[in-house]
Amino acid sequence: MAEGTPREVRILVDGDACPVKDEIYKVAVRHKTPVLLVANSWIRMPDHPLFSFKLVSDGFDAADDYLAEQAGASDIAITADIPLADRCLKAGAQVLGPRGRAFTEDSIGTALATRAIMADLRVGVGNEQIGGAAPFSKADRSAFLQALDRVIIEARKARGT
Numbered sequence: 001m002a003e004g005t006p007r008e009v010r011i012l013v014d015g016d017a018c019p020v021k022d023e024i025y026k027v028a029v030r031h032k033t034p035v036l037l038v039a040n041s042w043i044r045m046p047d048h049p050l051f052s053f054k055l056v057s058d059g060f061d062a063a064d065d066y067l068a069e070q071a072g073a074s075d076i077a078i079t080a081d082i083p084l085a086d087r088c089l090k091a092g093a094q095v096l097g098p099r100g101r102a103f104t105e106d107s108i109g110t111a112l113a114t115r116a117i118m119a120d121l122r123v124g125v126g127n128e129q130i131g132g133a134a135p136f137s138k139a140d141r142s143a144f145l146q147a148l149d150r151v152i153i154e155a156r157k158a159r160g161t
Contacts, residue, residue: 007074008034009155011148012067012093014079015039015053019136020098020144024078025051027148031156036070038063074159076151094151098136100143102151 011028013021015037025046028035035051037043040058045051056062064084071077073092079085085095085103095103 007072009152009159010075011035011152012070012075012077012088013037014063014067014077014081014084015043016041016063017080018078018098020078020141021045023141023145024148027145027152031149031152033152038067038070074155076148076155078148094155096144096147096151098144099140100145100147102147 011024011033013024013035015021016039018024021037021043024035025048027033028050029048033050036054037045037051038054038056040056040063042055043053045053054066056066064081064087067077067079067084068087068091071088071091071093075088075091075093077085077088077093077095078098079088079095080097082103085097088095089103089105097103
């Protein structure tokens with residue numbers, strides 16, 4: 001690739017506990033977009049030339065560290081991990097959560113603050129249950145599919161590919 005030529009759009013997936021892997025594969029094949037799935041344990045994925053898997057050590061944040069190092073301006077990162085989303089945004093990547101929510105420079109600060117507040121609440125209530133995320137639904141899958149499709153199209157237009 002010539003210097004200054006934008007790299008191909010690529011999808012980076014935080015594979016541990018990602019509920020939308022099948023949706024990612026479906027959209028990636030339709031758009032002929034490479035996918036890199038990263039996890040600290042082996043995950044089965046379809047045998048396809050667009051899909052690759054990186055097994056990292058089971059060390060704390062090993063998958064997150066690898067993804068953050070890989071992320072760049074041509075990438076779309078898929079993660080529910082808010083600190084990882086922040087790192088990928090800082091590297092120039094676009095970031096989607098598994099419910100189709102786009103993390104942006106404008107929204108990541110609020111997401112990080114909310115995460116910190118919720119962590120403090122969990123510590124403060126001890127054994128009592130506090131509300132968590134709603135169960136993952138068909139509507140969430142649909143929202144994610146639409147968001148990923150839109151982000152890939154926008155990323156390709158921005159790069160002139």
